[in-house]
Amino acid sequence: MNNKYLKQIITVTLWEYKRFFKLRNELLGILFLALMGFAAGGIGTFFGRESNEKTEITIFENASDELRNSLAGSYIINEISPDEKNRFKESMNVEKDGMLLWETQDGFALLAYKEPRNMNMLQNSLNEYRMIRALDEKNISPEDFGYVMQPATIESEYIFQPQSRDRKILAGFFAGLMFLGVFLGFAYQFTGITGEKQLKITEQIVSAIKPQVWMDGKILGITLTGLSSMLTYLIIGSLVAAIYFQFTGASAVRILSIMHLPSIILFFAFTMMGILMWNSIMAGLASAITDPNNSGKSSVMMIPSLFAAAAILVMIEPDNNLAIFLSWFPLTSASAMPMRWVSTEVGWWQLPGSFLLLCVTFYFLRKLAAKIFRISILISGKEPTWAEIYKMIKQD
Amino acid sequence: MLTEKVLEVKSLHKRFKTVHAVNDISFELERGDIFAFLGPNGAGKTTTLRILLDIIKADQGEIQWNLNGEQSKLPESSLIGYLPEERGLYVDLPVLRSLVYLASIRGMDAAKANSAAMEWLERMGLADRAKEKLQTLSKGNQQKVQFIASIVHKPAFAILDEPFSGLDPLNQELFLEYIRELNTQGCTVLLSSHQMQLVEKIARKIFLINHGKELYKGSLSGIYNAFGLQHTLELIFESEVPIETLEKINGAELVSALDSNGAKVVFSAEKKLPEIMKDLSALQGITNIKSQNSSLHDIFLELVKKKS
Numbered sequence: 165m166n167n168k169y170l171k172q173i174i175t176v177t178l179w180e181y182k183r184f185f186k187l188r189n190e191l192l193g194i195l196f197l198a199l200m201g202f203a204a205g206g207i208g209t210f211f212g213r214e215s216n217e218k219t220e221i222t223i224f225e226n227a228s229d230e231l232r233n234s235l236a237g238s239y240i241i242n243e244i245s246p247d248e249k250n251r252f253k254e255s256m257n258v259e260k261d262g263m264l265l266w267e268t269q270d271g272f273a274l275l276a277y278k279e280p281r282n283m284n285m286l287q288n289s290l291n292e293y294r295m296i297r298a299l300d301e302k303n304i305s306p307e308d309f310g311y312v313m314q315p316a317t318i319e320s321e322y323i324f325q326p327q328s329r330d331r332k333i334l335a336g337f338f339a340g341l342m343f344l345g346v347f348l349g350f351a352y353q354f355t356g357i358t359g360e361k362q363l364k365i366t367e368q369i370v371s372a373i374k375p376q377v378w379m380d381g382k383i384l385g386i387t388l389t390g391l392s393s394m395l396t397y398l399i400i401g402s403l404v405a406a407i408y409f410q411f412t413g414a415s416a417v418r419i420l421s422i423m424h425l426p427s428i429i430l431f432f433a434f435t436m437m438g439i440l441m442w443n444s445i446m447a448g449l450a451s452a453i454t455d456p457n458n459s460g461k462s463s464v465m466m467i468p469s470l471f472a473a474a475a476i477l478v479m480i481e482p483d484n485n486l487a488i489f490l491s492w493f494p495l496t497s498a499s500a501m502p503m504r505w506v507s508t509e510v511g512w513w514q515l516p517g518s519f520l521l522l523c524v525t526f527y528f529l530r531k532l533a534a535k536i537f538r539i540s541i542l543i544s545g546k547e548p549t550w551a552e553i554y555k556m557i558k559q560d
Numbered sequence: 561m562l563t564e565k566v567l568e569v570k571s572l573h574k575r576f577k578t579v580h581a582v583n584d585i586s587f588e589l590e591r592g593d594i595f596a597f598l599g600p601n602g603a604g605k606t607t608t609l610r611i612l613l614d615i616i617k618a619d620q621g622e623i624q625w626n627l628n629g630e631q632s633k634l635p636e637s638s639l640i641g642y643l644p645e646e647r648g649l650y651v652d653l654p655v656l657r658s659l660v661y662l663a664s665i666r667g668m669d670a671a672k673a674n675s676a677a678m679e680w681l682e683r684m685g686l687a688d689r690a691k692e693k694l695q696t697l698s699k700g701n702q703q704k705v706q707f708i709a710s711i712v713h714k715p716a717f718a719i720l721d722e723p724f725s726g727l728d729p730l731n732q733e734l735f736l737e738y739i740r741e742l743n744t745q746g747c748t749v750l751l752s753s754h755q756m757q758l759v760e761k762i763a764r765k766i767f768l769i770n771h772g773k774e775l776y777k778g779s780l781s782g783i784y785n786a787f788g789l790q791h792t793l794e795l796i797f798e799s800e801v802p803i804e805t806l807e808k809i810n811g812a813e814l815v816s817a818l819d820s821n822g823a824k825v826v827f828s829a830e831k832k833l834p835e836i837m838k839d840l841s842a843l844q845g846i847t848n849i850k851s852q853n854s855s856l857h858d859i860f861l862e863l864v865k866k867k868s
Contacts (some may be wrong), residue, residue, distance in 0.1 A: 366648075
């Protein structure tokens with residue numbers, strides 16, 4: 165790599181970075197999210213409080229004390245005489261509210277204007293009441309019942325000890341970061357490349373620098389933009405966490421125990437390479453699109469959800485053949501291999517092997533992206549199909 | 561005086577699906593030339609220029625550059641300035657920022673690019689708008705910024721593809737002035753245009769191209785000497801122009817209607833003026849006759865006719 169090439173890449177990288185990363189916009193975005201969060205939290209608390217308020221339930225005066233006790237925890241109990249049943253029903257029609265519960269020979273009867281919002285709660289209360297009655301009928305003491313219901317105990321001994329749950333959280337965190345980085349990158353790649361094509365700047369640029377330099381600078385610049393956004397969110401998140409620990413007195417040790425440096429280095433390397441690779445794919449796709457609003461190719465933007473799904477799949481079943489394939493397949497390995505590594509036994513050579521394959525894939529994809537860009541920039545009018553692009557790449 | 565070739569093109573060919581866009585084109589430029597590539601739309605001018613810059617590959621042919629004393633297939637981008645036919649800049653960014661970036665990717669130091677861009681902006685009366693977004697400028701001013709973007713890094717060789725397109729007459733004159741100034745500063749200029757009346761005012765050498773093929777190449781004075789000796793007359797009739805009758809006059813090489821009452825007729829150099837006047841006197845209804853020098857446009861049409 166010569167000096168001129170490096171200098172040009174740095175120029176393009178910084179240009180793309182400064183063009184897209186606006187700290188002010190990032191902070192405004194976070195502020196907006198925080199406001200939305202507070203608003204959602206406020207609304208949730210308001211409705212939560214409302215839903216926590218006890219509902220009224222009416223029973224007959226002659227109901228058993230056990231039933232009263234079972235319902236008292238969750239309901240405000242009103243009592244009426246059984247003769248007042250019809251009057252109660254009529255008033256329910258007017259007030260469009262209320263419920264009347266009474267015991268029958270086989271169980272219970274419920275009369276309500278409409279199905280109660282918290283039917284499960286009522287069911288649970290009545291289950292509890294029925295269980296007490298049944299134990300009493302069968303002469304079973306609560307101690308005997310507890311003994312019967314005790315679970316079986318297992319004393320286990322495993323030869324392979326998987327990594328702690330903290331490592332899985334860390335791997336999941338990096339998969340999440342990668343998801344954020346890739347989707348941010350997508351937005352910027354599409355805006356950047358299709359925008360430049362529409363503004364017809366590309367010919368000016370490729371007369372000055374090689375398409376490969378431009379593409380490399382763009383991929384690096386946009387990756388850097390994505391990383392900066394991630395970092396901004398991380399810093400703000402840490403500040404919020406610090407404030408939370410300060411005010412709630414909760415222990416920060418839990419968070420610190422997750423911070424395992426060797427794992428962070430490993431996950432970061434995979435995440436970075438994954439973002440770079442996906443940015444190369446998206447740069448190539450964007451190069452083939454003339455108008456993103458009317459292009460059928462825009463739907464491929466959903467492909468990266470693959471790696472998020474892969475991480476979840478591997479976490480559930482880390483040892484099956486699909487998980488092994490996903491941890492090596494370059495489109496999913498950046499999130500799947502770290503997740504597999506923390507979930508099951510992985511040979512030491514598999515980590516560098518999968519990483520190397522990811523690097524090689526990135527190397528060739530960025531070359532392919534530059535080729536697609538080179539042949540697509542001069543096509544005006546109809547957007548080229550994939551078949552046409554393939555044919556032109558072969559001819560180039 | 562010793563001349564120095566800075567660009568030599570030999571037997572260039574480029575075919576697209578069904579079109580032979582560039583068909584055996586050869587030419588050369590010397591340091592300090594203002595060389596014009598002339599032809600109608602679709603003649604192959606832009607394709608040739610893109611091949612010179614390696615934006616597209618030729619199927620066949622040789623290109624030899626020699627801008628900094630070393631022969632190469634493609635010179636350093638810092639030595640070349642390019643104004644593409646398809647104009648475009650970052651409309652949502654400040655003018656100066658875009659100019660500095662485009663100069664930087666051509667290898668110019670950012671500080672120098674800044675002062676060079678400001679110099680040109682001042683010269684074009686746009687210095688006070690340097691920090692405004694390009695989209696806030698008028699179309700004419702955007703064209704000026706586009707021109708600056710192509711030459712701000714002080715190239716040794718400027719390729720200007722259709723530099724006058726979309727400009728009003730006033731701005732066309734200004735651009736002619738800018739190109740002359742650029743050339744005076746030592747920059748060799750290769751421009752392409754279909755606006756021949758403008759090129760006539762500035763080019764020293766020309767290359768006429770049609771359907772990808774060479775029609776003529778040489779000095780501007782040379783083409784007038786070779787093909788410009790015809791008599792061009794503008795005739796006005798009191799009623800409709802008898803085009804067919806005019807075409808039948810011996811020596812009439814090109815007849816084109818100006819409007820329903822007027823026509824331009826180019827007679828061959830061999831046809832003497834008294835003979836022409838005698839033939840015309842036989843026609844009825846001529847109210848006015850104006851004599852003109854053959855323009856590059858006339859010569860081009862004449863050459864197209866001859867070649868076909």
